Structures are given as structure tokens and as C-alpha cells.
Amino acid sequence: xxxxxxxxxxxxxxxxxxxxxxxxxxxxxxxxxxxxxxxxxxxxxxxxxxxxxxxxxxxxxxxxxxxxxxxxxxxxxxxxxxxxxxxxxxxxxxxxxxxxxxxxxxxxxxxxxxxxxxxxxxxxxxxxxxxxxxxxxxxxxxxxxxxxxxxxxxxxxxxxxxxxxxxxxxxxxxxxxxxxx
Numbered sequence: 001x002x003x004x005x006x007x008x009x010x011x012x013x014x015x016x017x018x019x020x021x022x023x024x025x026x027x028x029x030x031x032x033x034x035x036x037x038x039x040x041x042x043x044x045x046x047x048x049x050x051x052x053x054x055x056x057x058x059x060x061x062x063x064x065x066x067x068x069x070x071x072x073x074x075x076x077x078x079x080x081x082x083x084x085x086x087x088x089x090x091x092x093x094x095x096x097x098x099x100x101x102x103x104x105x106x107x108x109x110x111x112x113x114x115x116x117x118x119x120x121x122x123x124x125x126x127x128x129x130x131x132x133x134x135x136x137x138x139x140x141x142x143x144x145x146x147x148x149x150x151x152x153x154x155x156x157x158x159x160x161x162x163x164x165x166x167x168x169x170x171x172x173x174x175x176x177x178x179x180x181x
Contacts, residue, residue: 007037013029014029014030017029043055043056045071045074046113047077047079048078048079048086051078054090054091055071055090055094055111058094058095059071062098062107065098065101065102067098067109068108068109070108070110070111071110071112072112073112073113075115076113076120076121077115078120078175080120080156080178085155085156088148088149088152089173090122092145092148092149093122093124093149093171094111095145097125097126097169097171100128100132100169101126101128103129106167108168109124109127110125111123111124116174119174119175119176120177121172122172122174124171125168125171126168127168128164128168128169132162134162134163134164137163139162149173153175156177156178158174158175158176159174160172
């Protein structure tokens with residue numbers, strides 16, 4: 001917020017330097033502004049700007065909560081998905097994972113997306129305080145977030161399987177890419 005508060009002043013000062021043709025000073029000042037604003041830009045995890053923004057935001061939230069947030073193995077792409085579905089799917093997956101992880105001693109959330117033949121494989125895993133009731137790969141206690149995840153997975157004729165092992169809840173999703181892609 002401190003940086004955003006001063007952006008207007010930075011721009012006005014830079015305009016003055018260029019208007020007065022103080023090019024060397026303007027270039028140095030522009031570099032300084034760029035360095036200061038880099039923290040506001042999303043990290044490039046994927047080639048999808050919506051997912052980059054979402055992952056960057058969630059990573060910052062996780063840091064505040066003391067959660068180790070790991071983005072790994074991004075060899076798959078999600079550009080076939082509608083932007084709203086990317087937000088729904090990944091937003092709910094990560095929010096659920098962070099909610100569970102913040103109650104644990106070793107706070108951890110991991111996210112990966114990979115290609116699997118013509119399909120996309122998504123995995124979100126996280127530490128949990130206690131074993132989650134799972135039967136046939138499904139979580140029994142389903143809130144609105146999980147129902148929205150399932151609806152989104154169905155949109156891409158995909159499948160979702162939950163598993164638990166050694167204090168880690170794992171959500172594996174397979175999405176089919178549309179044939180017209």
C-alpha cells in the first residue's frame with residue numbers, strides 16, 4: 001500500500017525529468033521505480049496470466065500465515081480453460097489446502113500441473129492436523145468450495161481423487177482438453 005500510495009508522485013517526477021530533458025536522471029529514476037514496483041507484479045509460474053496472478057496472491061497469503069507454499073512441476077498448461085474456471089478450481093483448491101495447513105505444525109501446501117498424454121494433471125497437497133474421512137477417493141464432508149471444484153472438473157469431463165497418507169491430504173485431478181484445441 002505504501003508503494004501504491006506514492007506511484008502518482010513517481011510518475012509526476014518522472015514526467016518532469018523527461019520534460020526538462022534530464023535523460024540520464026530519468027533513466028536512473030525509472031530503474032529505481034521499476035525495482036520498487038517488481039514486488040507488485042505476479043510471479044511467472046505458467047504461461048497463463050490469470051493463474052500467475054492467483055498463484056502469486058496465494059503464495060503471499062501463505063507467507064503471512066507461515067505456510068510453506070510450493071509451486072512445482074508446472075509442465076502442463078491450462079489455457080484451454082475459461083478464466084472463471086481457473087479461478088474457481090485453483091482458488092478453491094488452494095484456499096481449502098491453506099485452511100487445513102494453517103492448523104498444523106508443519107504448515108505446507110504444494111501445487112503442480114503436468115501434461116498426461118492429452119490430459120492435464122493437477123495436484124494440490126497439503127498438511128492436515130488429522131486424517132480426513134475419504135471413501136472411494138471422495139471426501140465425505142463437502143462444503144461449497146469442494147462442490148464448486150467438482151462442478152468445474154465435470155465441465156472438462158475430468159475426474160478427482162482425494163487420498164491421505166502420513167499427515168498429507170492429496171487432491172489429484174485429471175482434466176480432458178477439448179478436442180477442438
